[in-house]
Amino acid sequence: MTDSATPGDARLLTPADVRVLAGRLGVRPTKVLGQNFVVDAGTVRRIVRASQVGAEDVVVEVGPGLGSLTLALLPHVGHVTAVEIDPVLAEALPRTVAEHAPAVADRLSVVTADAVRIPGLPGPAPTALVANLPYNVAVPMLLHLLELLPSLRSGLVMVQAEVADRLAAGPGGRTYGAPSAKAAWYADVRRAGAIGRNVFWPAPNVDSGLVRFVRRDAPVSTAPREAVFAAVDAAFAQRRKTLRAALASWAGSAPAAEAALRAAGVDPSARGEALGIAEFARIAENRPES
Known part of the structure; x- marks a missing residue:
């Protein structure tokens, strides 16, 4: 496997590709939408490996942006439903996939929506969540999707390092808090690695971390x-x-x-x-x- 290809004839985006594509679309990453685009092919491959998704999985990806992670996922899974709030990016994603991964382009569907407020998803029920979540709304977005999509069996998300620590924390430490307890209602949550700042464009002023979760039954309780x-x-x-x-x-x-x-x-x-x-x-x- 080379740095620019994955199984299924998918060519991943290079840093130059990302900038050219953004320029063509007139897109500048915005803090309001929490946009920091991944420009490193090795990082998106690492995310796919750590997510442990396979050919039978239907993956929901939130915030696909210009498509770096989408292109890495498509050759390895059955389907990707990408949820993108930015209509310009949502419209462009299928074209990017058709150009860079024509052999698996039919595995993609795109929903233009805010994932924090989306009431449901069309198409096959997703089995996994794999995403670079917008850092400003990562916790409410993850909790909403876990509640909304009971079919999710597992997932891997990239979030701010501090948030990753909180989500994965167990009782007894200062890092443990409401996000930790609420995430534990749905799943076993663990840290799955650290991500450097230089793999993003623009580079964020915070470190990033990977969090993997595996669904488990909620506590038996008469309280909702x-x-x-x-x-x-x-x-x-x-x-x-x-x-x-x-x-x-x-x-x-x-x-x-x-x-x-x-x-x-x-x-x-x-x-x-x-x-x-x-x-x-x-x-x-x-x-x-x-």
Whole structure:
């Protein structure tokens, strides 16, 4: 395999290709949309390998941009549904794929939409998420897609390094927080590597990290997900306080919070960072009726 080809006759974008294509489209990366285009072929190949996707997978890719990762994915999977908020980029992507990967161009479909607000996806149910997520909305976007698409079995996303640490953190550390607990509702989440700044155009002023997730069953709970997440948010809104104090407003009073915690088998003097998602689910089950 050379630096410019992958199986299935796909020619990946070089840094020069990216700049030429952007110039042709009149596109300048914007901070508003969180756009930093990957220009390194080795990086997109690494992402595909780390995602562990295969020929049977239907992949949803969010924010394909100019198509660097899309081109790397298409020869290795059954289908890619690319969700792009920028209509200029969305319109151009099929043409880019037809030019660089004609043998697999029929495996691509493009949806022009905001992935944070999209109500659903057309076509085959996706089995994997592989994406360079817009860094400014990475956490809400990932959580929305995990809730929206129960068919997702696994995925690999590139996010800001600090966010990657938070998503993959387990209870007991300062990095652990609401994003960690909420992601754990859906999946086992782990760090899958670091990405340097020089593989992007323009180079971001933050480091990046890869996060891989594998879907698992949500905790068994009589409380709905929204109620559990409300307890998580309340606990981490004032993370330096004990749970008795932090959950007082959520429960209606400090004594009510203590009663819910004790009923859930949780020490009222503990802090949110000590609890796993299953414990938050038990707390939500025992919230007093309002």
